[in-house]
Amino acid sequence: MQYPKYFVRLIHPLLLLATLGDCQNGTTPTRYGVVLYPAFTAIDVFGPLNALNDLSYSCQINLSLISATLDPVTTKPQSAAMNPLNSSFSESVVPTHTFDNAPELDVLIIPGGVGALGPSPQLESLIAFVTEMFPTLKYLITTETTAWGPKVRWVAQARWVQDGNVFTSAGVSAGIDVTIAFIEAVYGNATATSIATGWST
Numbered sequence: 703m704q705y706p707k708y709f710v711r712l713i714h715p716l717l718l719l720a721t722l723g724d725c726q727n728g729t730t731p732t733r734y735g736v737v738l739y740p741a742f743t744a745i746d747v748f749g750p751l752n753a754l755n756d757l758s759y760s761c762q763i764n765l766s767l768i769s770a771t772l773d774p775v776t777t778k779p780q781s782a783a784m785n786p787l788n789s790s791f792s793e794s795v796v797p798t799h800t801f802d803n804a805p806e807l808d809v810l811i812i813p814g815g816v817g818a819l820g821p822s823p824q825l826e827s828l829i830a831f832v833t834e835m836f837p838t839l840k841y842l843i844t845t846e847t848t849a850w851g852p853k854v855r856w857v858a859q860a861r862w863v864q865d866g867n868v869f870t871s872a873g874v875s876a877g878i879d880v881t882i883a884f885i886e887a888v889y890g891n892a893t894a895t896s897i898a899t900g901w902s903t
């Protein structure tokens with residue numbers, strides 16, 4: 703049966719409840735974190751979080767947004783050279799935790815962004831945080847050009863690659879793909895399919 707797109711989007715959370723059970727056996731991850739730094743790539747944060755927002759309707763999962771301070775973190779380019787037309791166009795995310803008081807996590811998401819390219823004190827504290835967290839994580843999800851941690855490798859041809867407990871996407875919009883792939887691997891095909899279907903219907 704064909705439902706209108708808006709209708710499917712409206713009832714999507716209810717459809718997702720039908721997959722309840724895939725995550726109720728106590729073995730699936732529950733504690734998610736995203737690290738934020740200035741000039742992160744928006745879709746690398748909101749793509750994965752959109753999929754995980756959907757997952758949260760059928761699985762109890764918690765999210766921490768982690769940065770150097772609790773100040774809002776912006777997508778705005780940090781150098782004038784990156785903003786030659788002086789546009790005022792950016793979005794900010796308010797962290798829930800700092801690198802110093804972040805809770806224990808099962809899954810850490812590291813977005814890409816031009817802010818990850820240049821050396822900066824904030825970036826150093828972020829790398830120190832990721833290095834410290836990595837051994838305690840169940841999964842690491844990275845997107846775009848950031849390649850963190852000893853196990854991450856870059857495969858240009860693949861939209862995403864799984865290497866043990868590290869999921870890496872190749873290319874910005876693949877941040878959504880890699881998260882769906884992660885959800886399929888960890889929560890099962892039915893859950894991943896119902897989340898992906900809500901978007902493509």
Ligand SMILES: *[C@@H]1O[C@H](CO)[C@@H](O)[C@H](O)[C@H]1NC(C)=O
Pocket residue numbers: 732733762763764
């Ligand atoms: C998630 O957060 C809620 C509210 O703080 C808490 O009651 C619950 O125990 C947390 N669940 C997990 C799995 O950490």
Ligand SMILES: *[C@@H]1O[C@H](CO)[C@@H](O)[C@H](O)[C@H]1NC(C)=O
Pocket residue numbers: 786787788
């Ligand atoms: C942007 O701002 C810089 C510095 O104030 C100025 O030199 C430049 O001309 C501006 N560019 C445009 C397109 O307005």
Ligand SMILES: *[C@@H]1O[C@H](CO)[C@@H](O)[C@H](O)[C@H]1NC(C)=O
Pocket residue numbers: 724725727728729730888889890
């Ligand atoms: C728990 O559910 C996940 C996702 O369906 C599955 O991969 C895992 O094997 C299950 N674990 C147990 C102990 O049943």
Ligand SMILES: *[C@@H]1O[C@H](CO)[C@@H](O)[C@H](O)[C@H]1NC(C)=O
Pocket residue numbers: 882883886891894895898
């Ligand atoms: C579910 O499994 C089918 C058959 O293997 C596969 O084609 C599909 O891509 C999977 N769905 C997701 C969301 O990974």
